[in-house]
Amino acid sequence: MVAGPEALPARPGPRTGPPTKTSPPPGRSRRALQLDSRGLDTGTSEPKAAVGTCDICAANAAFDAGADPWGVARLQTGYVRLNPNQYFAGSTFFVAKDCLAELHDLDRPTRLLHLDEMAEVAAAVWGVFAPRKLNYEALGNGAPHLHWWLTPRYADDARPRAPIWEDLEFLRAQWTNSQEPSPDLRDQRRRDLLVALRRRDVTIEVEPLGQWLPPTSPLY
Numbered sequence: 001m002v003a004g005p006e007a008l009p010a011r012p013g014p015r016t017g018p019p020t021k022t023s024p025p026p027g028r029s030r031r032a033l034q035l036d037s038r039g040l041d042t043g044t045s046e047p048k049a050a051v052g053t054c055d056i057c058a059a060n061a062a063f064d065a066g067a068d069p070w071g072v073a074r075l076q077t078g079y080v081r082l083n084p085n086q087y088f089a090g091s092t093f094f095v096a097k098d099c100l101a102e103l104h105d106l107d108r109p110t111r112l113l114h115l116d117e118m119a120e121v122a123a124a125v126w127g128v129f130a131p132r133k134l135n136y137e138a139l140g141n142g143a144p145h146l147h148w149w150l151t152p153r154y155a156d157d158a159r160p161r162a163p164i165w166e167d168l169e170f171l172r173a174q175w176t177n178s179q180e181p182s183p184d185l186r187d188q189r190r191r192d193l194l195v196a197l198r199r200r201d202v203t204i205e206v207e208p209l210g211q212w213l214p215p216t217s218p219l220y
């Protein structure tokens with residue numbers, strides 16, 4: 001595999017409004033009850049303080065400050081963030097709250113919940129973008145803070161049966177930011193993902209787009 005640039009950009013952007021605390025609706029309490037029965041702490045878990053020079057911690061802190069233009073939602077173990085490189089439409093990150101390099105560094109209850117949340121985010125991406133295949137990658141060679149690349153793959157990809165890192169046009173976009181969507185398209189994809197996430201079995205702790213999609217919205 002070709003090592004790719006995988007640091008998440010921690011670019012401050014226009015404020016999208018303060019984070020909105022969202023209580024899970026009644027229909028979403030099943031998970032918490034299940035996890036409680038297994039002895040897990042299902043209460044809102046504030047992320048640990050940003051650490052030193054970690055770009056990903058900085059991006060998470062920007063989300064919490066309402067200053068992440070790519071942020072979609074904060075779940076119990078991580079952040080959902082649209083990938084600024086939309087060469088593969090719908091590319092999304094699921095970023096661990098904690099600044100740990102490896103999946104096995106998470107304590108087991110957190111690891112199980114993190115993997116389940118990651119799969120739920122993947123299902124939301126799948127539902128919105130309807131790809132031929134979805135790629136899951138946790139690399140972290142350049143940014144050793146656990147984060148997942150959830151990358152939709154399409155039949156008309158340049159190399160549909162190869163890893164994304166073998167597509168030179170993708171790499172060019174990664175280095176030049178040439179596939180950054182317009183603010184309108186970016187926000188449409190964030191909203192679509194949030195609507196899909198609200199329909200999944202996850203607990204959304206913070207959703208910065210909540211003011212655009214109130215719980216009473218017909219879309220909800």
Ligand SMILES: [Zn+2]
Nearest residue numbers: 054057099145
């Ligand atoms: Zn970090």
